[in-house]
Amino acid sequence: MAETSPIATYFMLLLVFLSRLVSTLGKPKPRTQLLPPKLQNRLLADPDSIELASSDYGNMFREIPASVLYPSSINDIESLIKFSHNNSAPFTIAARGQGHSVRGQAMARNGVVVNMPSLKNQRNGFGITVSTNLSMGFFYADVGGEQLWIDVLHATLEHGLAPVSWTDYLYLTVGGTLSNAGISGQTFRYGPQISKVYEMDVITGIGDFVTCSPEKNKKLFYAVLGGLGQFGIIVRARIALEPAPKRVKWVRMLYNDFDAFTRDQERLISINGRKQKNSLDYLEGLLLMNQEVAKFYDDQTLNSVDKDLQDLFEGLSFIPGFTFDKDVSYVDFLNRVRSGELKLQSQGLWDVPHPWLNLFVPKSQISDFNSVVFKEIVLKRNITSGLVLVYPMNRNKWDDRMSAVIPDEDVFYTVGFLHSSGFNDWQALDVQNKDILQLCYNAGIEVKQYLPNYKTMEEWKNHFGMKWRTFQERKAQFDPKMILSPGQRIFNNN
Ligand SMILES: Cc1cc2nc3c(=O)[nH]c(=O)nc-3n(C[C@H](O)[C@H](O)[C@H](O)COP(=O)(O)OP(=O)(O)OC[C@H]3O[C@@H](n4cnc5c(N)ncnc54)[C@H](O)[C@@H]3O)c2cc1C
Incomplete structure (x- = not known):
């Protein structure tokens, strides 16, 4: 500093x-x-x-x-x-x-x-171009690395199409999220954003302009996705598109038992086939302990969507009588964080310190994480200064050849401590973050950081684990x- x-x-x-x-x-x-x-x-x-x-x-x-x-x-x-x-x-x-x-x-x-x-607005830039090959049912958008996802959404919707994998917040750049992973409640079913890229143009650290894909210059392709900006600057990404849903049934349920909450989440994300009609499209959980889910629908599924949701909810353990549901447009759903942002901005609370900590926790250890971290630290210290997200994903929607690092288990949770604080007290939250990591270490809970932050080479080696050698070779x-x-x-x- x-x-x-x-x-x-x-x-x-x-x-x-x-x-x-x-x-x-x-x-x-x-x-x-x-x-x-x-x-x-x-x-x-x-x-x-x-x-x-x-x-x-x-x-x-x-x-x-x-x-x-x-x-x-x-x-x-x-x-x-x-x-x-x-x-x-x-x-x-x-x-x-x-x-x-x-x-x-x-x-x-x-x-x-x-x-x-x-x-963004340069004639020589890539902008956003949508290509459709209707006979082959193949759609994609070529998008400059500097473009915002909100602009990608609007441009693709003009063709009745949209990317399938999103972040919660859309005012992030394509190059920025692809350098990490790009996750949200859709990831369990559609994979992270890095799994929905067909091709990229990258300027490497040597200054070479290289087009890469799973077929061409694939080493660079896999390096860059989740590569934390280490191998090149993404100037164009070809993003997979699909016909855009029109509307969304969005349901929030409350829980008072952590085990029931995670059990239900795991059950719901186990139904995740691409063609599976009876699957949710989005699932996120929040401490204390509510879960929200969403299902997209359009004119064809208008009459069946409520029944499909009822079927999915059968046998779940949320508190009866405490569900809240909304019926919103697809765009309003995807852009749900924006209104919160504008409100915080108007109150001068957006540009404050954000000592965030995002972790991936293996499914087999989420119950220990609850005992060690949520019960011992968060609830006892009562430092809850922002959202705490808790929701699971499926490993088989990720591609291990990419640089992104995730736990070595079929299902893992993302736990996001999205703290906001005053300018003078963010250090207390940062100390809490360090304590969380230390407690996990002491308890043998093998967390991986998302949007990782480490200070020493040793910590980075440990973070990348088996991928470290490849990561180093790609850097060289x-x-x-x-x-x-x-x-x-x-x-x-x-
Ligand atoms: C309010 C908010 C909500 C968020 N919600 C989510 C979410 O739901 N899901 C999620 O996954 N993440 C989320 N994030 C985190 C976000 O994905 C990261 O901050 C990410 O870095 C994107 O931000 P950015 O585009 O501003 O990138 P920057 O912060 O500008 O850059 C991030 C890193 O990528 C590198 N980089 C930037 N552009 C390129 C490029 N074109 N080519 C190569 N490297 C590049 C930079 O050098 C830097 O190392 C959120 C962040 C905020 C502030």
Whole structure:
């Protein structure tokens, strides 16, 4: 974290950065003579740019970059990476989507942050293009890595289509969520967002523009998906689409018994076939202890949807008389978090610290997790300053060749402590996060972090487990000078 004022630091570090660039050419020269001419107007270091690039949704950490690239084309990104890679003193580069990370993952101390949204309205960018091959029943959208999922939703709905796998919140970039996994209550049935990508264009850490897919340059394809921005910048992703549902039956049930709550969740996600009519489309759980589920429907299923839901609910153990249901449009359902965001923004409560902790917990240990963490820490300390999500997913909807890390069990839970706090007391929640991890460790509960945050190489090795060697080899191949996404603090300790 910066102790000095942002502006003073910016000047100081800008000098450091320039001196690194010029030192490679022997005698000092102005920056403009060193960088590719076409980048000169696009690389800014004014206070607003530096402020944006050194902050994120977490509001807890700051890393001051030397400058910010506002690319006008994919080519600008290529040139920047090539320039760094070919320099004897390479500088770090981080793509920044919306900066919705919480621990500086999209920052680059002394390096260059690439402001991805600049590509959004550029003629040379990829934008969002929907392709339909009706005879083969094959639909997809080619989407720039900088695009927001909400825009992908609106563009695809114009064709009656939509991606099938979503995050809860849609104002995230495609490149940002594909670098993690992209999960929500649909994942149990449709897989994470990374499992719904046919092809990508990526600019590697060498500065090469590479098209990759499961058939072509597959090593890069699997590396990048869930790859925490370590292997390349995603500039286009081809996303699978399906006919969009029209409406949603959305039901919330209350529970007073954790075991019954998880038993019901596991039962409901076990019905998950793609063609299975009698399956839910979405399931999430919240502490204390309500579960919400949703089923999509349209004109063809209008008359059967209630009966299908009743059948699914038969034998479940929620508290009778405490179910709440809504009938909403598909868009309102997918965009459900937005109204909450706008309300918090209007109250000045959106831009506060967010010491979030997201964990994947193996199904066989969720009951221990309840005893050790929920009962011992969360309930006793009574620090509940935000939502706590608890819901299961199926491992067979994930592809293990990808970089994303999940527990080695057929079913595992995501537990998300989505804390908000005041500016002076986020450390208490962070201490609680550390205690949670320590208690899990002591109790032998093998959690994996989602949106991981570690400080040492040892911790990263432990996180990746069997995948660590492959992850390292891929890094050596695609970003040998360890330029990209230093804010993840894996190879290049930011
Ligand atoms: C309110 C809120 C709700 C959320 N809900 C969910 C949810 O439901 N499900 C879920 O899975 N996640 C969720 N997230 C987490 C979100 O997926 C991550 O923050 C993710 O990083 C996307 O945010 P972003 O697009 O702003 O990426 P950034 O934070 O800008 O970047 C994240 C990382 O990806 C790298 N990166 C960014 N763009 C690219 C690119 N084009 N190519 C390669 N690397 C890139 C960055 O360098 C950085 O390391 C939520 C976050 C917030 C703040």
